[in-house]
Amino acid sequence: MSSKLSLNRRQTVTGLLAAPVVFSFNSATFAKAPMLGAAAPAFHRFKLGEFEITVINDGAIQLPGPHPIFGQNTSAEDVQALAKANNLPGDKMEIGFSPVVVNTGEKLVLFDSGNGGARRPNAGRLAKALGSAGYSADQVDMLVLTHFHPDHIGGLMENGTPVFANAEYAAHEIEFDFWTHDDRMSGGTERVAKLTSSIVKPLADKISMIKDGSSVASGITAVAAHGHTPGHTGYHLESGGKRLLLGGDFCNHYVVSLQRPDWHVKFDMDKEEAVATRKMLLDMIAADKIPFAGYHMPFPAVGYVEKSGGGYRYVPASYQLNL
């Protein structure tokens, strides 16, 4: 240790009482590191039986809320109080986007396509993050759409070209029929219907239309989760005796949607059907103690559900899925 840094107890006490001790460091010894800004991992991978599951970080946006996006049928004060009780601010929030890749051993299946590169400044990173995770877009054998909202279909094409060149697709027939109907091309549905027309419809001959309970690959079964949109669909994964629910958007906030499942959400097209779906699926995964992946849960967006009070509590997964 240099003599400049070596103080005995007496000197230290004297120094403190008399005047601040000034150390003279040679500035060349200490590099000034630049501030790098907030950061998050690009992907998170774990095993589920024989499946390998990779959650992709498409990005996250910050926006005002949770009220009035969440809790439309209650007061702003109620929502703010719930946020505060959970150590969250009452006037702003973050929503992440987490598409999921499932390697079944036979097929590489991607659930939802992210926002797409041009739609949002802090999201739309799927293609790049896939590369970080060790995959190329060309390797995706099947792309399954939980529903047709822009943050889920936005990454299907870039500049009119399909991003996943070798993929087949799967979507619920109710969802496809709803958004491609001429009646949707005006009013409140216009924006999504036009996006569907430009980036989903051109892929129609490669889309398998599925129903509730359909199997899209061995061990992957469609679960009715309607309400958020008319054909919104979850997927039940089962491999080697392990199970996981891919919930899509049945819950969109890890605190509000779980602790107050009855509260209406702006993005749910049929509010009461979405509430019923939320409670039905939360009840199932809480009772069966199976993990779920939620597209808008905080990255890596995998957790468990416990019953708590009149609602539920989100418990982020830790090492359970690594064992």
Ligand SMILES: [Zn+2]
């Ligand atoms: Zn969404």
